[in-house]
Amino acid sequence: xxxxxxxxxxxxxxxxxxxxxxxxxxxxxxxxxxxxxxxxxxxxxxxxxxxxxxxxxxxxxxxxxxxxxxxxxxxxxxxxxxxxxxxxxxxxxxxxxxxxxxxxxxxxxxxxxxxxxxxxxxxxxxxxxxx
Amino acid sequence: xxxxxxxxxxxxxxxxxxxxxxxxxxxxxxxxxxxxxxxxxxxxxxxxxxxxxxxxxxxxxxxxxxxxxxxxxxxxxxxxxxxxxxxxxxxxxxxxxxxxxxxxxxxxxxxxxxxxxxxxxxxxxxxxxxxxxxxxxxxxxxxxxxxxxxxxxxxxxxxxxxxxxxxxxxxxxxxxxxxxxxxxxxxxxxxxxxxxxxxxxxxxxxxxxxxxxxxxxxxxxxxxxxxxxxxxxxxxxxxxxxxxxxxxxxxxxxxxxxxxxxxxxxxxxxxxxxxxxxxxxxxxxxxxxxxxxxxxxxxxxxxxxxxxxxxxxxxxxxxxxxxxxxxxxxxxxxxxxxxxxxxxxxxxxxxxxxxxxxxxxxxxxxxxxxxxxxxxxxxxxxxxxxxxxxxxxxxxxxxxxxxxxxxxxxxxxxxxxxxxxxxxxxxxxxxxxxxxxxxxxxxxxxxxxxxxxxxxxxxxxxxxxxxxxxxxxxxxxxxxxxxxxxxxxxxxx
Numbered sequence: 001x002x003x004x005x006x007x008x009x010x011x012x013x014x015x016x017x018x019x020x021x022x023x024x025x026x027x028x029x030x031x032x033x034x035x036x037x038x039x040x041x042x043x044x045x046x047x048x049x050x051x052x053x054x055x056x057x058x059x060x061x062x063x064x065x066x067x068x069x070x071x072x073x074x075x076x077x078x079x080x081x082x083x084x085x086x087x088x089x090x091x092x093x094x095x096x097x098x099x100x101x102x103x104x105x106x107x108x109x110x111x112x113x114x115x116x117x118x119x120x121x122x123x124x125x126x127x128x129x130x131x
Numbered sequence: 132x133x134x135x136x137x138x139x140x141x142x143x144x145x146x147x148x149x150x151x152x153x154x155x156x157x158x159x160x161x162x163x164x165x166x167x168x169x170x171x172x173x174x175x176x177x178x179x180x181x182x183x184x185x186x187x188x189x190x191x192x193x194x195x196x197x198x199x200x201x202x203x204x205x206x207x208x209x210x211x212x213x214x215x216x217x218x219x220x221x222x223x224x225x226x227x228x229x230x231x232x233x234x235x236x237x238x239x240x241x242x243x244x245x246x247x248x249x250x251x252x253x254x255x256x257x258x259x260x261x262x263x264x265x266x267x268x269x270x271x272x273x274x275x276x277x278x279x280x281x282x283x284x285x286x287x288x289x290x291x292x293x294x295x296x297x298x299x300x301x302x303x304x305x306x307x308x309x310x311x312x313x314x315x316x317x318x319x320x321x322x323x324x325x326x327x328x329x330x331x332x333x334x335x336x337x338x339x340x341x342x343x344x345x346x347x348x349x350x351x352x353x354x355x356x357x358x359x360x361x362x363x364x365x366x367x368x369x370x371x372x373x374x375x376x377x378x379x380x381x382x383x384x385x386x387x388x389x390x391x392x393x394x395x396x397x398x399x400x401x402x403x404x405x406x407x408x409x410x411x412x413x414x415x416x417x418x419x420x421x422x423x424x425x426x427x428x429x430x431x432x433x434x435x436x437x438x439x440x441x442x443x444x445x446x447x448x449x450x451x452x453x454x455x456x457x458x459x460x461x462x463x464x465x466x467x468x469x470x471x472x473x474x475x476x477x478x479x480x481x482x483x484x485x486x487x488x489x490x491x492x493x494x495x496x497x498x499x500x501x502x503x504x505x506x507x508x509x510x511x512x513x514x515x516x517x518x519x520x521x522x523x524x525x526x527x528x529x530x531x532x533x534x535x536x537x538x539x540x541x542x543x544x545x546x547x548x549x550x551x552x553x554x555x556x557x558x559x560x561x562x563x564x565x566x567x568x569x570x571x572x573x574x575x576x577x578x579x580x581x582x583x584x585x586x587x588x589x590x591x592x593x594x595x596x597x598x599x600x601x602x603x604x605x606x607x608x609x610x611x612x613x614x615x616x617x618x619x620x621x622x623x624x
Contacts, residue, residue, distance in 0.1 A: 041301050048305050055316050097271045105297050111290040
């Protein structure tokens with residue numbers, strides 16, 4: 001039991017991202033309201049962004065900017081002293097993608113509401129099967 | 132010229148943005164700008180194919196940064212073939228769209244063309260790139276633009292179909308992104324060739340296994356393999372026909388290409404077939420996909436939706452062939468990418484011509500169409516024969532390779548599924564032909580039905596493209612031996 005607990009604590013970032021991702025997935029699949037689904041989708045994407053940022057992290061490391069003070073007196077720059085900036089950079093792109101998707105999904109929801117005066121999926125399905 | 136590879140992607144991108152600007156300045160200029168962009172792209176793609184056949188794979192370093200740090204475009208025979216297909220189909224469809232776009236989406240054509248070219252940028256980029264994360268970004272560009280174009284279609288059902296497409300599309304792309312994250316954790320690299328070298332010999336690593344499963348699962352969702360296919364029929368049916376004409380042949384096939392690329396270039400044959408032994412399970416899945424797609428197609432009343440379910444079935448062909456684990460199966464799968472793009476494009480071009488004249492394409496609306504639109508129906512019949520797999524057309528040859536591959540592996544269930552699916556397609560299409568040929572037209576046209584039927588064909592530009600693509604089915608069939616020997620076999624060596 002204590003082994004399992006220590007495993008969970010040692011890799012807590014992965015557990016957190018998996019839990020967040022499952023919350024998002026649950027929202028997308030189980031919720032009936034379209035806006036709630038869209039929010040679930042956003043949580044799902046955010047979980048992955050957090051996962052990426054957490055894999056670039058190193059304990060006791062600073063931001064990856066090398067100043068002249070660091071390299072003065074012939075000191076060697078050690079990679080372990082700086083967190084990995086690449087994963088964060090990648091996530092800038094992923095954030096742009098997720099914002100674009102979120103905005104587009106919201107715009108669609110507005111369109112659907114204007115046409116049917118409802119955002120509940122079961123009502124929409126009933127209306128569609130009647131027409 | 133050494134810059135052809137990047138021109139393939141950049142030309143449609145810049146012309147798409149320019150076309151978007153010109154919507155406010157001078158609307159009529161949007162179309163020629165977009166057309167020029169796609170022409171440059173198609174021309175460069177053909178040049179690249181000639182270069183690759185002549186002198187082997189091309190490497191293009193973006194911005195002069197050499198890989199693994201920079202992003203590289205790597206074109207080999209498989210890429211080059213898919214690039215030619217994508218840019219060619221995009222160009223031809225744009226010519227055919229000129230008359231029907233205005234009719235279908237009214238005054239929004241300018242912005243439609245802009246989004247259309249961005250969509251093509253995404254597809255071409257996905258095909259050409261040699262970088263895993265770049266691939267993700269381009270998949271998202273493709274997806275976002277296709278969501279937008281789906282929503283431009285049917286005013287009642289378009290937005291809802293598009294929203295469901297968004298949800299599933301996001302799940303698929305996110306799984307892929309997650310898989311890339313695990314690969315990056317293990318290797319510290321995002322370049323495909325580099326990753327392939329670094330994961331060699333790490334057969335037992337659970338990180339690589341998770342990465343593999345997530346990547347392949349994400350791509351399967353994106354390509355609508357059977358249990359993940361639910362988004363496809365609605366999205367493609369309710370989109371404007373000028374868009375479904377191009378998304379139906381290209382989107383899923385490009386995803387199949389991505390799957391083959393991941394299997395061959397990144398994870399490697401050895402890992403998939405000798406370490407994981409996944410072949411049997413996936414071939415069974417593909418068998419079910421082939422049959423399920425066919426059976427669901429039988430239940431459809433709308434012609435467009437019926438064709439969408441046939442696509443689901445065709446995806447099963449390609450996945451089954453690729454996972455067969457022998458050269459014949461892979462050859463069949465790659466040849467089927469080429470053939471299926473042409474066949475589906477020809478079918479949907481014919482449907483586009485029908486929609487231009489009769490608006491709704493429920494199968495019962497098609498009565499007497501052979502008399503009314505003889506040329507369109509001629510193209511439709513050729514494409515249908517190719518889907519069924521009648522010998523002079525190209526559909527037969529890829530099916531032949533797939534069946535040979537299945538027999539060599541001993542996967543008789545897959546071979547049987549291919550033959551049954553051919554029969555199902557025959558039933559489907561002959562049902563349509565019967566209604567089009569033997570039942571007379573709508574009562575409104577009754578007065579003209581004694582003796583001569585009034586011919587109401589689609590515009591000439593659409594007919595020429597439709598006829599050209601349908602004839603290319605026979606040409607591709609006749610030359611399929613050459614295609615296999617110059618492109619596919621040297622690639623698989």
